[in-house]
Amino acid sequence: MAKKSNTPMYLVALTLFLGGLGYLLYSGLGENTAYFLNVSEALAMQPKELSKARLFGTVAEDGIDRPADAMGVSFTLLDKDQAAKTIRVDFKGVVPDTFKPGVEVIVEGGVNPASGTFAASTLMTKCPSKYQKENRG
Amino acid sequence: MHVTAYFALLAAMIICLAGAAAALFALWRNDYGRLAMIEKGHLLASACVVLSSVILTVALWKRDFSFVYVAEYTDTLLPLFYALTAFWAGQAGSLLFWMLTLALFGVFFAVSPAYRSLSAPTRHAYWLFFLVVEAFFLLLLTGPSNPFLEAVPPVPEGRGLNPLLRNPGMIFHPPLLFMGYAGFAIPACLALAGWLTGERASFAAAARNTAILSWIFLTAGIILGGWWSYMELGWGGYWAWDPVENASLIPWLVSTAFIHTAIVERRTKALAKTNVALAVVTFVTCILGTYLVRSGVVESLHAFGEGGVGGPLLLFMLFTLVVLAATLLAGAPFFADRVKPLSGLMSVPGFLVILAWLMLALSAVVFLGTLWPVISKLWSANPVGLDAGFYNRVCLPLFALVTALVAFCPLMSWSEGVRDKAGLGLTVGAFVGGGAILYGLGIHLPVALFAGAASIAAMATVAYVFVRQRHARSRAGALGAYSVHLGLALVTLGVAFSGPYQLNQEAVLTPGKTMEIGGFKLTFKDLEFEENKAVAISRAVIDVTRDGKPVGVLAPERRIYTGFEQPFAEVSTIPSLGDEVYATLVSATEKKAASLKISVNPLINWIWIGGTLMCLAPFASLRRLRRKGE
Numbered sequence: 001m002a003k004k005s006n007t008p009m010y011l012v013a014l015t016l017f018l019g020g021l022g023y024l025l026y027s028g029l030g031e032n033t034a035y036f037l038n039v040s041e042a043l044a045m046q047p048k049e050l051s052k053a054r055l056f057g058t059v060a061e062d063g064i065d066r067p068a069d070a071m072g073v074s075f076t077l078l079d080k081d082q083a084a085k086t087i088r089v090d091f092k093g094v095v096p097d098t099f100k101p102g103v104e105v106i107v108e109g110g111v112n113p114a115s116g117t118f119a120a121s122t123l124m125t126k127c128p129s130k131y132q133k134e135n136r137g
Numbered sequence: 138m139h140v141t142a143y144f145a146l147l148a149a150m151i152i153c154l155a156g157a158a159a160a161l162f163a164l165w166r167n168d169y170g171r172l173a174m175i176e177k178g179h180l181l182a183s184a185c186v187v188l189s190s191v192i193l194t195v196a197l198w199k200r201d202f203s204f205v206y207v208a209e210y211t212d213t214l215l216p217l218f219y220a221l222t223a224f225w226a227g228q229a230g231s232l233l234f235w236m237l238t239l240a241l242f243g244v245f246f247a248v249s250p251a252y253r254s255l256s257a258p259t260r261h262a263y264w265l266f267f268l269v270v271e272a273f274f275l276l277l278l279t280g281p282s283n284p285f286l287e288a289v290p291p292v293p294e295g296r297g298l299n300p301l302l303r304n305p306g307m308i309f310h311p312p313l314l315f316m317g318y319a320g321f322a323i324p325a326c327l328a329l330a331g332w333l334t335g336e337r338a339s340f341a342a343a344a345r346n347t348a349i350l351s352w353i354f355l356t357a358g359i360i361l362g363g364w365w366s367y368m369e370l371g372w373g374g375y376w377a378w379d380p381v382e383n384a385s386l387i388p389w390l391v392s393t394a395f396i397h398t399a400i401v402e403r404r405t406k407a408l409a410k411t412n413v414a415l416a417v418v419t420f421v422t423c424i425l426g427t428y429l430v431r432s433g434v435v436e437s438l439h440a441f442g443e444g445g446v447g448g449p450l451l452l453f454m455l456f457t458l459v460v461l462a463a464t465l466l467a468g469a470p471f472f473a474d475r476v477k478p479l480s481g482l483m484s485v486p487g488f489l490v491i492l493a494w495l496m497l498a499l500s501a502v503v504f505l506g507t508l509w510p511v512i513s514k515l516w517s518a519n520p521v522g523l524d525a526g527f528y529n530r531v532c533l534p535l536f537a538l539v540t541a542l543v544a545f546c547p548l549m550s551w552s553e554g555v556r557d558k559a560g561l562g563l564t565v566g567a568f569v570g571g572g573a574i575l576y577g578l579g580i581h582l583p584v585a586l587f588a589g590a591a592s593i594a595a596m597a598t599v600a601y602v603f604v605r606q607r608h609a610r611s612r613a614g615a616l617g618a619y620s621v622h623l624g625l626a627l628v629t630l631g632v633a634f635s636g637p638y639q640l641n642q643e644a645v646l647t648p649g650k651t652m653e654i655g656g657f658k659l660t661f662k663d664l665e666f667e668e669n670k671a672v673a674i675s676r677a678v679i680d681v682t683r684d685g686k687p688v689g690v691l692a693p694e695r696r697i698y699t700g701f702e703q704p705f706a707e708v709s710t711i712p713s714l715g716d717e718v719y720a721t722l723v724s725a726t727e728k729k730a731a732s733l734k735i736s737v738n739p740l741i742n743w744i745w746i747g748g749t750l751m752c753l754a755p756f757a758s759l760r761r762l763r764r765k766g767e
Contacts, residue, residue, distance in 0.1 A: 032527035
């Protein structure tokens with residue numbers, strides 16, 4: 001076997017590879033990011049910054065507005081810890097059965113700068129499992 | 138019984154620590170006379186763990202609600218089968234299951250020819266590392282995550298098993314993952330032991346079967362998890378890039394890299410150090426998986442919640458990495474003159490190294506993506522997360538490249554260049570021709586097109602190799618490997634098409650109304666109700682036709698189980714190897730208005746077919762360790 005070093009070939013390949021990966025990461029980080037926020041954090045930001053966000057909160061008891069036999073719901077989302085901080089959410093789509101006052105939900109979408117409401121494209125209720133809720137103390 | 142079980146775990150931990158101390162002492166004094174005692178100690182500790190596991194199983198069987206764990210996860214209505222599987226429904230039980238598997242892997246490995254092929258110092262070093270790992274898990278089980286807490290006062294009825302877990306996919310998904318995680322401890326300990334003592338034979342040979350077996354369990358666990366998510370969660374997909382899913386994918390990616398670089402070492406003696414690092418990192422990522430799930434470090438859809446084990450797991454991972462670095466330094470002098478250089482890039486080893494890069498890059502991307510909400514806090518006041526689009530954009534091209542490597546690698550030579558020119562022609566032809574046909578069929582997305590063409594080429598290569606090369610059929614190792622790659626090609630095909638070409642539609646229908654999706658016409662017939670002691674069911678009956686011909690009937694359900702307020706969706710599908718129609722009943726009203734989520738998933742069943750092949754084929758590759766003529 002010829003005693004030549006194969007290192008340069010590997011370095012060239014690795015550079016190409018990392019370049020491609022870097023480009024993918026760069027474009028992905030540019031377009032596919034969203035703020036992950038609690039309601040209170042969202043309220044502290046400018047509406048125009050929130051064109052893409054994922055909000056975590058609790059569905060308020062009052063103000064659930066839902067057509068009887070059609071899709072969609074609008075409701076008030078409370079901050080998990082500070083119930084005084086609220087935002088109005090508009091969701092178009094099939095509302096899951098698990099949606100009800102008091103449950104923790106995650107909504108994805110963006111704030112409509114004109115009305116200040118959060119237009120949600122997805123509405124997820126938190127997995128109702130009770131894998132382990134204790135030991136938080 | 139609680140006390141007996143608890144003390145058995147405590148005794149096991151003390152025995153493991155004593156055994157580790159004895160092994161360390163032997164290594165320090167160069168006196169290897171007490172190996173039999175350490176081996177017997179491990180057997181005894183394992184027996185203690187088995188005893189505790191039996192006590193928990195019996196308690197689950199008898200629904201002994203004086204055990205907090207039993208009361209938390211079962212009730213008297215639960216069928217026996219599901220009650221027993223509640224063993225791993227919660228954190229404490231699943232850690233005990235992990236420990237049990239770890240102990241059994243250890244027992245079986247200690248009687249294997251692979252273990253007997255090791256020198257006495259290496260055996261001692263192996264026990265040192267392995268017993269420390271066991272002691273760590275026993276520490277968790279006797280401290281923050283004790284499955285044998287007694288309910289005071291005793292409760293009359295348990296809370297019942299989460300209905301989501303009452304599904305065959307979910308029964309076997311978690312234990313398979315834990316078996317995979319546990320198994321990878323052995324290659325890691327062997328790697329450290331062999332490097333520390335300068336063992337002549339590479340650990341990669343001794344660790345081969347355990348690594349493959351663990352990989353099988355891990356793969357099967359992931360595939361079953363995807364299938365469960367698709368059939369039970371009812372959101373229309375099988376992979377959401379949720380932190381919990383990513384947690385199991387990272388060890389799979391790193392272990393796949395390790396298994397391939399280990400092949401290079403066994404054949405050419407190159408990459409010895411790389412393999413030690415990869416074996417240990419695989420083990421660390423197995424713990425990382427549990428850490429991500431249990432520590433609450435990232436918000437997930439799955440509310441596993443904090444269980445007090447996050448801190449210890451993090452410390453143990455850091456400790457293991459420090460041990461790895463120290464071992465690599467300490468053992469380096471033994472290997473200075475033994476390392477063989479790697480052959481050129483255009484060779485089988487070269488391709489396997491590129492594969493390892495791809496796998497490690499994928500695992501790094503998934504790791505960073507999962508932790509992005511934590512990392513982004515460094516510069517952003519509010520955490521920034523990544524959606525599924527990020528992973529699809531970054532990871533799918535890399536997976537497509539992996540499939541392309543699988544297509545071309547078997548045609549390369551081990552030293553340099555192409556081994557089989559005719560085969561290369563055929564593979565290139567299949568790649569170009571397959572790509573052209575897919576383009577003609579309307580597949581125009583570049584990544585899906587490339588992945589589809591690569592998987593057709595990979596299938597053509599495997600078929601060619603089976604026909605032309607006798608060793609591919611007759612040698613068990615090769616037969617298993619080529620079949621796994623065939624499975625991978627099928628999975629790639631399924632993923633490339635079911636993701637980007639999935640059709641989704643949501644609608645609220647009343648009886649008699651119809652909707653259309655992807656050439657299918659769906660007629661909502663009626664909403665049926667059914668009730669018994671354990672569950673209340675509402676079921677939508679939907680007739681499906683295509684071009685006027687009946688295709689089948691969909692009957693998605695909503696179920697409300699006794700003891701659980703939340704309703705659960707039972708998905709309904711019309712199974713097909715082409716376009717599969719999938720329906721979820723999202724909600725239903727008294728007036729028989731059903732909210733439905735319908736999707737058409739092209740080629741999705743090839744994922745399960747290819748995935749099954751990927752799990753079964755490696756069994757053919759397991760073999761007895763060959764003794765080298767020494």
